Amino acid sequence: MERTVQIQAPLPHIKSVNIWLLRGDPLTLVDTGPRSDEALSALEAGLRREGLRLEDIELVIPTHHHLDHSGLIATIVARSGARVAALDRTADYGTSYVERSAADRSFSVALMRHHGVPESVIEANEGFWDFIRDTSEAFATDIVLADGDVVTAGGRDLRILARPGHSTTDSLLVDDASATAFVGDHLLAGISSNAEIVPAAEPTGSRPRARVEYLGNLRRTASMPLDRLLTGHGDSVTDHKGLVRRRLNEHRRRCQRIVAALEQGPANAYEIAGHLWSPRTVAEQPLLVVWEVLGHLDLLLDEGRVSEQKFDDGSRYGKAWFWLPEQTERGDHAGAPTRGSRETSTLYPGVDRAAEFE
Numbered sequence: 001m002e003r004t005v006q007i008q009a010p011l012p013h014i015k016s017v018n019i020w021l022l023r024g025d026p027l028t029l030v031d032t033g034p035r036s037d038e039a040l041s042a043l044e045a046g047l048r049r050e051g052l053r054l055e056d057i058e059l060v061i062p063t064h065h066h067l068d069h070s071g072l073i074a075t076i077v078a079r080s081g082a083r084v085a086a087l088d089r090t091a092d093y094g095t096s097y098v099e100r101s102a103a104d105r106s107f108s109v110a111l112m113r114h115h116g117v118p119e120s121v122i123e124a125n126e127g128f129w130d131f132i133r134d135t136s137e138a139f140a141t142d143i144v145l146a147d148g149d150v151v152t153a154g155g156r157d158l159r160i161l162a163r164p165g166h167s168t169t170d171s172l173l174v175d176d177a178s179a180t181a182f183v184g185d186h187l188l189a190g191i192s193s194n195a196e197i198v199p200a201a202e203p204t205g206s207r208p209r210a211r212v213e214y215l216g217n218l219r220r221t222a223s224m225p226l227d228r229l230l231t232g233h234g235d236s237v238t239d240h241k242g243l244v245r246r247r248l249n250e251h252r253r254r255c256q257r258i259v260a261a262l263e264q265g266p267a268n269a270y271e272i273a274g275h276l277w278s279p280r281t282v283a284e285q286p287l288l289v290v291w292e293v294l295g296h297l298d299l300l301l302d303e304g305r306v307s308e309q310k311f312d313d314g315s316r317y318g319k320a321w322f323w324l325p326e327q328t329e330r331g332d333h334a335g336a337p338t339r340g341s342r343e344t345s346t347l348y349p350g351v352d353r354a355a356e357f358e
């Protein structure tokens with residue numbers, strides 16, 4: 001009998017999320033699906049196919065705190081009495097889920113405002129956060145794991161490794177004996193994972209550099225001797241080294257396109273997004289495109305290929321502009337771009353996949 005069973009639960013926007021059933025002692029689920037009737041039905045149907053009921057589950061391990069991976073934890077625990085094991089930072093988020101996601105929400109509004117997203121677009125996208133609130137809830141963790149700890153689940157030993165970047169709580173669950181790992185959304189076969197920008201645990205004075213951290217952690221994963229990565233969405237990954245190489249190349253190409261956009265003049269992050277995606281994508285997923293652009297700008301800033309200037313334009317948060325250093329060499333550090341002197345009117349059709357939604 002297969003020891004690891006994939007159960008797919010429906011999920012708006014990106015079709016489905018994988019719930020992994022680990023047969024063996026203790027009977028375990030890795031990830032849960034969102035808190036919705038449809039996902040719960042899909043999970044129960046999947047268990048029934050295995051001759052099991054929800055009440056049989058003994059352990060639940062979320063790969064990270066996102067709604068589609070932890071949303072049903074409280075429901076499953078209430079029905080089965082299962083214990084929950086999670087990385088310490090995932091456990092922390094779960095305990096204060098409502099407060100933390102509310103803080104993420106207000107931070108994201110400030111971030112969008114700061115980077116040029118119009119108020120009307122911000123308001124029109126409140127539903128993104130309503131969706132998160134409505135499809136998740138707080139959960140308590142019984143077994144709090146530190147980076148590197150081992151937990152027994154489904155008759156095997158799983159080593160938990162912190163790999164933040166896509167979210168602040170990402171973890172891998174590595175079964176060294178079979179060279180297999182549950183990786184959540186850290187690396188996906190069919191789509192490039194986003195890297196969310198949320199408040200830092202400790203205030204640093206600048207925005208968290210999630211994308212830089214993410215790529216560093218992807219490289220660490222690429223160096224691991226793994227045969228199979230079981231992902232949070234879609235297919236498993238069997239050539240993770242090759243896939244990471246591809247993802248790194250995609251980043252390089254997108255950085256190149258941002259530099260090309262800035263050759264037309266300085267711009268804020270939202271305007272840059274207008275060069276990379278269709279007007280519809282930019283208007284409907286403003287937070288995701290701002291995360292994407294800022295993440296790539298952080299890579300370019302590290303290489304000294306772009307500059308950033310924050311200045312007070314009278315708005316509450318001021319505004320950040322980005323430009324190419326070599327274009328601004330004329331003295332007076334000036335570099336500061338002249339505001340209001342340009343319009344972003346060239347909107348290329350979307351040629352990239354939209355960022356992963358969750």
Ligand SMILES: [Zn+2]
Nearest residue numbers: 066167185358
């Ligand atoms: Zn996720």
